Amino acid sequence: MMGISAMDLALGRGKLNLRHGRIIKGKMKTRTQSKKVNKAWLNDHVNDTYVKLAQKEGYRARAAYKLKEIDESFGLIKPGQVVVDLGSAPGAWSQYLRRKLSPRTAIGGGAAAGTLNGTIIAMDILPMEPVEGVSFLQGDFREAEMLDRLEAALAGRKADVVVSDMAPNLSGIESADAARIVHLVELAVEFSKTHLKPEGALVVKLFHGGGYDELVRLFKATFRAVKPVKPKASRDKSSETFLVGRGLKPS
Ligand SMILES: C[S@@+](CC[C@H](N)C(=O)[O-])C[C@H]1O[C@@H](n2cnc3c(N)ncnc32)[C@H](O)[C@@H]1O
Numbered sequence: 001m002m003g004i005s006a007m008d009l010a011l012g013r014g015k016l017n018l019r020h021g022r023i024i025k026g027k028m029k030t031r032t033q034s035k036k037v038n039k040a041w042l043n044d045h046v047n048d049t050y051v052k053l054a055q056k057e058g059y060r061a062r063a064a065y066k067l068k069e070i071d072e073s074f075g076l077i078k079p080g081q082v083v084v085d086l087g088s089a090p091g092a093w094s095q096y097l098r099r100k101l102s103p104r105t106a107i108g109g110g111a112a113a114g115t116l117n118g119t120i121i122a123m124d125i126l127p128m129e130p131v132e133g134v135s136f137l138q139g140d141f142r143e144a145e146m147l148d149r150l151e152a153a154l155a156g157r158k159a160d161v162v163v164s165d166m167a168p169n170l171s172g173i174e175s176a177d178a179a180r181i182v183h184l185v186e187l188a189v190e191f192s193k194t195h196l197k198p199e200g201a202l203v204v205k206l207f208h209g210g211g212y213d214e215l216v217r218l219f220k221a222t223f224r225a226v227k228p229v230k231p232k233a234s235r236d237k238s239s240e241t242f243l244v245g246r247g248l249k250p251s
Pocket of ligand 1: 166167
């Protein structure tokens with residue numbers, strides 16, 4: 001990464017973050033797009049309200065505001081809970097969770113003020129700078145070994161909330177990329193069936209396009225209440241969206 005941290009990239013302080021490339025207007029954004037488009041994207045990104053707010057409030061990425069809005073709409077995250085953060089790097093969602101599971105509001109710097117009241121288990125295939133109080137596991141969620149490690153970290157407890165912002169590296173081949181996204185969401189649902197409390201909630205990121213309807217059906221078969229959400233912090237031109245499932249249906 002040539003000395004630029006994932007945090008710098010997420011906040012537009014380094015080169016354009018191609019790893020976090022997204023599907024734009026139904027097409028896969030790939031490394032082959034022109035430098036001109038990348039420059040325009042970077043320009044928008046740097047001037048973006050949420051990027052500025054993230055810098056001011058000490059979040060590692062603007063993504064924090066997507067989870068914040070979802071949480072504020074549904075009242076999901078509360079002190080004392082066990083929360084699992086899938087695809088957590090660079091760590092903005094973990095920072096938000098850490099702040100919410102603290103009795104006092106954090107003041108800048110990304111560190112939460114006050115003692116952690118609850119448990120946050122985060123994982124990513126990429127490394128992540130530590131977030132105080134958050135247990136981080138590095139590895140691939142698709143591998144059985146990672147499931148074993150998450151189970152060990154849960155130590156017999158069930159989670160109140162599972163959040164997944166996982167997004168695979170895009171190849172540019174639309175059908176293959178859609179299948180990768182669907183697979184990660186399916187795995188998050190499978191994980192939740194076993195590791196969520198009956199009244200627990202799962203938040204996942206997914207994309208309109210290939211596999212969307214199928215995933216909504218899977219959510220409806222798994223949860224008592226299912227809502228799609230497009231937070232304001234999620235860019236309009238991105239087909240990114242989120243599904244919130246609450247209350248497991250009996251299996
Ligand atoms: C949009 S980023 C997450 C941003 C994060 N929520 C935050 O607030 O900082 C998507 C993440 O999913 C991770 N990811 C993609 N595929 C994964 C996999 N198979 N296992 C674990 N993490 C994965 C990527 O490495 C990337 O860090």
